[in-house]
Amino acid sequence: MVAETELYDLLGISPNASQSDIRKAYRKQAISCHPDKNPNDPAASDKFQKISNAYEVLSDETSRESYDNFGTADNSHAGPPMDDFMNSFFFDLNRPPPAPKAKDQVVDFDVTLEDLYNGKSVHFAIEKDVICKLCSGSGGKKGAKPQTCGRCSGKGHVLSSRQLGPGLIAQMPTPCPACEGEGVKIKDKSKYVLRTTLSSISLEFLGVESGMVDGQRIRLQGEGDEVPGAKPASLVFRLRTKKHDTFRVSGYDLAINIKLTLLEALSGFEKIICHHLDGRTVKVSVPQGRVIQPNETLCLRDQGMPLSRGFGDLYVQCEVEMPSGYWMKLQDRNALAKLLPNPDPKNAIQEGEKTENVKYETSSMSNLEISLPVASTSSEGAKSLSKPVTRKLVPVGGAYAAHASRQANGRSFDEDDALIRAENEKRAEEERRKQPEDDGVGEEPESKELLASDPKNYKALDMYAILGLSNLRYKATPDQIRLAHKKKILRHHPDKKAGRGGDANDDSFFKCVAKALEILDNPERRRQFDSIDESIDDKIPDVKFKGDFFAVYGPVFDREARFSDGVHPDQVPRLGGADAPRDQVEEFYNAWYNFNSWRSFEWYDKEVNEGSENRDDKRYTEKKNKSDRAQRKKEDNARVRTLVDNALAADPRMKKFRQEDKAAREAKKNKAKGIVSDPKKAQEEAALKAAQEAAAKEEQAKKDAENKASKATDKKAKEAARKNLSKAKKAIKQIVTDANYFQAPGSTASANVIENQLNELDLIANGLEPEETSELKKTLDATKDNEAKRAAITNAAKKLVEVGKVENERFQQYI
Template sequence: MSATQPITPISISLPVASTSAAPTTLSKPVQRKLVPVGGAYAAHARRQASGKTFDEDDAAVKAENERLAEEERKNQPEDDGVGEEPESKELLQTSDPKNYKALDMYAILGLSNLRYKATQDQIRLAHKKKILRHHPDKKAGRGGDANDDRFFKCVARALEILDNPERRKQFDSIDETYSDKIPDAKTKGDFFEVYGPVFDRESRFSETPVPSLGGADAPRDQVEEFYNAWYNFVSWRSFEWYDKEINEGSENRDDKRYTEKKNKSDRAQRKKEDNARVRTLVDNALAADPRMKKFRQDDKAAREAKKNKAKGITTDPKKAKEDEAIKAAQEAAAKEEQVKKDAASKANKATDKKAKEAARKNLSKSKKAIKQIVTDNNYFQPPGSTPSANDIELQLNELDLIANGLEPEETAELKKSLDGTPDVAAKREAIVSSAKKLLDVGKVESGRFQQFV
């Protein structure tokens, strides 16, 4: 405190309480010295000395606390590759120690960049840093809420999990920051760039070391060893992290046994699905591996050479190589030609689709226009008369039969002929002529037309 004013004791006369059971008079006053002390007085003295208002003083105190906290972070050891990971507001405010299975244990300790690669020393060092920063007493000193110790408890829980090899393995087994997706058989791209990182990712779950994918020039025995190892892959993933908690306080033994049985069944199912996923990965890789394709071609060539030798046919290696190159070129050309044909077919289909769509729209417009012409001409009734509802319905239905039976071009031509003549009788005759045409070719059954006959 930087106050310059001296603290002056205050003398106040206070009555002394009587110890008798039934006092009748007050005791005589005595002198007591009161000295102003405590946080409230210290803040008052600080404001008096600095001449700041309450808001200004609060802002100054907050800035000083932030400066001290930043200085504390800088002075903390950053050795062993742990460093200082930023803490998001969401992480600090939503982490709940009661729902610990939903927590990202590595993010809680600031080890998101290391995760399963973090050593036990790094985990303990990261825990120490978090404890120093988030201890309730430290929060109170920085003006925080000392009663909100949820994140502090999450830090303790994270150490409890990650410092125990068995519990850590359970968490690493389901770490959701790692993708379980695998390339499918149709995935395009460089084989080694597509599959290499996936096998590296999956290899950490192996109970025994497994070989890496290798490169395009890997020898045959190395490639075969790779696939043999992965077809016999044994994963240590247990999926126990997903187990439903057993209520140890429950006296119902049947409930406990059911929960244990259900957990065991769910773990077995997840294990089965994960093994199938890895097997599918290996199957897809084997089918797409260009090295295996080359080995099969070499085997085929060797069988052919052996077969020809048995028949007394000598094969010039140079000519065989030339023939193979010609065949490969022909296959490449055929493949390229097929790609062009597929592209042209796709383009033609798109054009046909657009043409059909345009024809459909034009047909719809023509149908509406023909119906409107019939309506405008009073459904071909004599002048001064009103068509009945039955006549209207019959004519509209028969117009639909005609429009649906004619080709789109014929429907458009009918509309054109109706537009081209002002004579009502000629208009009706054009429609009747179209109806007769449909009857003649059998597109419409006899007797369907009653109005336009």
């Protein structure tokens, strides 16, 4: 009986589950509850962390036994055992060697303020030491048992004499050199095992919770280095906050600087001061009349970093930008003086006071004297100064040459830049002319959509169009691909753009050109792209195609031959013409029924999510990609087989060969019976029979077309009648209502009679064909006699009873 089953319930297993069941359940839950699989579930990260913690506890036999006995009671704050406390003062010579301890591994983890504010979940790989599986951490052969050390008797230490002073010698315990302080030895050492632990790459999940601070530590219990005979160390992540461009942090408070104009500082303002760490905008409104002093700080409550309960504050320091230069006219100054407070009268010039008008100049305080500290006694001054030498300064360099050119020619900067651009374009054109012949590459127009291609989404791009090889595609040679790449590089290099006045930072298409060469210059990757090239139609002709057989099927087989594996596409048998001999035709179909295609579909493989280091995710993605590739390959093989079947069924040469075989069999049969047949006559009879069959087939097709047209006309008539059915039913009911439900003059129909007649009218309208209902409506409209109308409705009801559509008992009013 276990104390609690919460961890077992998280994995969906019973407390009696084996370690194999625990691993299978954890793998299944980890795949289904992974945060990357559930991006819209905010609780997915916490659930995944709980599942990982449950597996960590239950996968270890010791921790599982403790959990089964005591549950999740937290004893982490209990004090150390008393025997450890006493042993720290008195060394017990008879005690066994202490168990080794694994040192926690501390790793600095860089986070941004956004991560600390909003929280973050990451997957990562880290290298750690794990116990060798060959020796289970002992260093011995498989099955080797440790034996007690004979030198220290299993204590792990021996006594050694040490002189502490004159005439003072003491015996001190030191680690046993025979067993290296472990107390046991492995005699059967494995020659294949060099270390008891090995380096391994571990995939971990780290959750940074909202509200964590710089320097805070996140401990992953048992995920550190492993040491034989001890529990694995913990992996500790120490958060290090990157410097933010906008915010400064002090504890849980944030601070920013904003700049205000003089008008805003004097008359109040309403403005957006920043975008907060969670993406929302922060707007501050200062009422009119409220004056903001230079470097005054505003406090926005609950706008800082998250706390366990609430948030810190956001402090906004205001910097007032003063106007520069002589920006105010005299009349404006007088108007402003009326609004602002008067100056201090103490500083006003008194009458009769002697004053001196002193000139001023603007200074950046760079001319102020700075007192240097007194030099130390150990420092030495310069013994002598070298004699001054006169040097001649000569203006040189590209900047001076451009300045001199502008001065000499009287050009402005813009005119000079335009001239430089024209010279660069002329030089580029000359370079293009010097290039060798295009070798059939040519020039293709570049659309705006093509130039706006995104290199990150390269799998959706047309690599041949990027290099200007749309007309050649899979027929392009490696030399043509490299030549086309060179031409594109010369045209779209960022340095060329800068020379032509373009944006040198926009190098997206240049990266697309480089990516296209990377793919098309690699034979394996080029095959992957050629396999899915959507610009080449891979549809096969239908069996009932119209047109010339050889004109329709010939190009299709030529196109499919490019996928030939083991045989060069030029050596694959071609369809040929109508006069091809029988052996050539049969060789063609035999070759295509045994056609091996190298076409593959790796291009459609889904990549593992960026940043995901989960091995289960990678295995699942690889397995899914492999399954999808096999399915697409199977469908493509079926497509090629269907192409060959359709061609064989529609090939006129095969029909002629079958007729010849049939004629030969007939001749052989007649010869056995003694009947001599004329081959020419047999051929004429076969041609006549074929002509008769073709004429009969044409006649039958004509009849089928006429029947089809007749059926279409009838169908249209029925559709029209069906559309008018509701109108006819409504009109018939209205006629019966106007006839007072066929009651005697002066009398009124009861509710029961009205209900029965209307129900029976519905039976009649639903039982008749739409055309018959319309005909009944026309008959009722044609007569004004109520008895004749009743008789027409009664005849329609009797007709339905006779054909068995409605039972006689259901009519009470009209039969």
